[in-house]
Amino acid sequence: MSSAVMDKAEAEAKQPASHLITATFRIRRFNPEVSEEASWEDFQLEIDPKERVLDALHQIKWEIDGTLTFRRSCAHGICGSDAMRINGRNRLACKTLIKDLNPDQPITVEAIKGLTLLKDLVVDMEPFFQAYRDVMPFLVTSGNEPTRERLQSAEDRERFDDTTKCILCAACTSSCPVFWNDGQYFGPAAIVNAHRFIFDSRDEAGEQRLEILNDKDGVWRCRTVFNCTEACPRGIEVTKAIQEVKRALITRRF
Amino acid sequence: MATDIETTGSSAPYGPDNPAPVIEPPRARTSRTPKTTRTNFELYGWLFMRLSGIVLVVLVIGHLLIQLVLDGGVSKIGFAFVAGRWASPFWQTWDLIMLWLGMLHGANGLRTIINDYAERDSTRLWLKALLYTATVFTILLGTLVIFTFDPNIR
Numbered sequence A: 001m002s003s004a005v006m007d008k009a010e011a012e013a014k015q016p017a018s019h020l021i022t023a024t025f026r027i028r029r030f031n032p033e034v035s036e037e038a039s040w041e042d043f044q045l046e047i048d049p050k051e052r053v054l055d056a057l058h059q060i061k062w063e064i065d066g067t068l069t070f071r072r073s074c075a076h077g078i079c080g081s082d083a084m085r086i087n088g089r090n091r092l093a094c095k096t097l098i099k100d101l102n103p104d105q106p107i108t109v110e111a112i113k114g115l116t117l118l119k120d121l122v123v124d125m126e127p128f129f130q131a132y133r134d135v136m137p138f139l140v141t142s143g144n145e146p147t148r149e150r151l152q153s154a155e156d157r158e159r160f161d162d163t164t165k166c167i168l169c170a171a172c173t174s175s176c177p178v179f180w181n182d183g184q185y186f187g188p189a190a191i192v193n194a195h196r197f198i199f200d201s202r203d204e205a206g207e208q209r210l211e212i213l214n215d216k217d218g219v220w221r222c223r224t225v226f227n228c229t230e231a232c233p234r235g236i237e238v239t240k241a242i243q244e245v246k247r248a249l250i251t252r253r254f
Numbered sequence B: 001m002a003t004d005i006e007t008t009g010s011s012a013p014y015g016p017d018n019p020a021p022v023i024e025p026p027r028a029r030t031s032r033t034p035k036t037t038r039t040n041f042e043l044y045g046w047l048f049m050r051l052s053g054i055v056l057v058v059l060v061i062g063h064l065l066i067q068l069v070l071d072g073g074v075s076k077i078g079f080a081f082v083a084g085r086w087a088s089p090f091w092q093t094w095d096l097i098m099l100w101l102g103m104l105h106g107a108n109g110l111r112t113i114i115n116d117y118a119e120r121d122s123t124r125l126w127l128k129a130l131l132y133t134a135t136v137f138t139i140l141l142g143t144l145v146i147f148t149f150d151p152n153i154r
């Protein structure tokens, strides 16, 4: 962001050797032990713009307000525990740099939508994982177990390569407007993980998974809004995967 | 350093032993969420929307051209004009297909919207009942008129 760079240059001119900027974090807080309503709270930080939003949350939690509650584990975009809505878009706090967010304005941080809000940035992920379990996200085979690996050609592996990247952070599912209003919809993440096995040449339950996703809460509820593709921190083409499942269902019927 | 920009905390005595209800979204999935029904209804519905949409583009634009643009535009439309067109089975079929496809396409679209936005089951039920009644009524009435139209009525 050019203005951020300029601000930084100005700031450096004023006080040499300082690479810190002042940024405001506007965080949506909710604590059922204090109030039944969620409210926005502002925190001002001196922070290096090359830091991530997760570092800012740490700074708030460790130095200003220890009650701030959020999930994180790996801090490197692998575990998928810190998906949140930053400036109105779902992202991983650990992969979002402050300088990419226009720190001149307050940076809003809130929990992902469509799941039960438990406290501050923590939501109940159970319905999300229920949908995941419902698509049978495991290899299903028949016959005797082979004595060595199940081999697969590079082309067969390539077929579902994109959807193997999912880290189950729920950024896609909780960015889907259909999911916001009807949590019974499987949601993009579950469909992505079904896609990963449906198009795996070693798997034998593709038909069963297609049948599950053919239901009224399955792929047909997708409106190709593309929010999920935009939200995915792993760059998975989520909407494309959903469309491929739809196409598989149609070509299977006709 | 922290500043409250919006203090909405009510004075209700919530505490660790007496927490407020958590903020829940409508209709969450649970392990008891209905399992697959094994029908292709949604698949056919989805396909129908695409196919009827293509046909409707032709039918509706043709209809609008004939009724509003060509040959004097709206001013020519009168009882005699309609009677003249419906004397031909071609225009009867055209209008009949347009009526059925348009109504079913629209009704299915509204059904989708109700599914997406109505949160409570009873709201869904009533909105859909209203929608289906209106659709069936309009289709039947329209079909009846196209087939029993009498140009000599006075």
Ligand code: FES
Residues within 6 Å of the ligand: A071, A072, A073, A074, A075, A076, A077, A078, A079, A080, A081, A082, A083, A092, A093, A094, A095
């Ligand atoms: S903390 Fe693991 S993905 Fe961000």
